[in-house]
Amino acid sequence: GDSVTQMEGPVTLSEEAFLTINCTYTATGYPSLFWYVQYPGEGLQLLLKATKADDKGSNKGFEATYRKETTSFHLEKGSVQVSDSAVYFCALVNTGFQKLVFGTGTRLLVSP
Amino acid sequence: NAGVTQTPKFRILKIGQSMTLQCAQDMNHNYMYWYRQDPGMGLKLIYYSVGAGITDKGEVPNGYNVSRSTTEDFPLRLELAAPSQTSVYFCASTPQGADTQYFGPGTRLTVL
Numbered sequence: 001g002d003s004v005t006q007m008e009g010p011v012t013l014s015e016e017a018f019l020t021i022n023c024t025y026t027a028t029g030y031p032s033l034f035w036y037v038q039y040p041g042e043g044l045q046l047l048l049k050a051t052k053a054d055d056k057g058s059n060k061g062f063e064a065t066y067r068k069e070t071t072s073f074h075l076e077k078g079s080v081q082v083s084d085s086a087v088y089f090c091a092l093v094n095t096g097f098q099k100l101v102f103g104t105g106t107r108l109l110v111s112p
Numbered sequence: 113n114a115g116v117t118q119t120p121k122f123r124i125l126k127i128g129q130s131m132t133l134q135c136a137q138d139m140n141h142n143y144m145y146w147y148r149q150d151p152g153m154g155l156k157l158i159y160y161s162v163g164a165g166i167t168d169k170g171e172v173p174n175g176y177n178v179s180r181s182t183t184e185d186f187p188l189r190l191e192l193a194a195p196s197q198t199s200v201y202f203c204a205s206t207p208q209g210a211d212t213q214y215f216g217p218g219t220r221l222t223v224l
Contacts, residue, residue: 046213097143099145104154
């Protein structure tokens with residue numbers, strides 16, 4: 001079946017550092033890919049998405065490019081802030097009814 | 113708009129007790145979902161519904177039941193609570209044809 005693999009955390013960075021969180025997927029066909037973010041004590045919210053190969057999703061300074069040749073959707077940000085501290089989930093939709101398949105999540109901790 | 117609401121926020125159950133986790137959305141979304149989030153395991157789909165009167169199993173449905181009598185409400189029932197059901201439960205919804213899910217704030221359940 002479909003699956004998503006993320007790098008394990010926590011990822012600990014200083015403010016203004018460059019961020020990469022790796023995500024790879026296994027799926028037949030052409031899934032849509034997502035990054036969701038979960039701030040402490042809250043539910044998940046969509047950060048960005050890409051629906052076809054070579055698409056780049058972007059939001060709030062975060063970017064991720066849909067790479068079908070490497071089955072990857074790595075999340076990047078050029079300069080992180082303390083407020084970016086959260087858990088980041090990579091996910092895909094590949095079947096009917098928009099059912100999400102999630103990775104295990106990566107916790108990001110940003111210190112001043 | 114309130115979005116997706118869940119009650120209660122926290123609950124402690126004894127083994128063998130039953131309870132219903134409530135979920136409601138005011139966005140007139142056709143599709144609704146229940147996920148559980150275990151530490152370090154990402155989110156797993158328990159049940160989903162594509163409209164009033166229509167429900168189907170997800171990846172981890174054992175020990176749970178759902179109903180969907182209205183578009184707005186999608187309660188999750190635990191009949192005989194077990195320690196393995198200790199988790200954080202999230203409800204989500206999306207309009208038919210869309211790919212972004214909207215999550216509630218979650219219910220933290222502990223079974224002792």
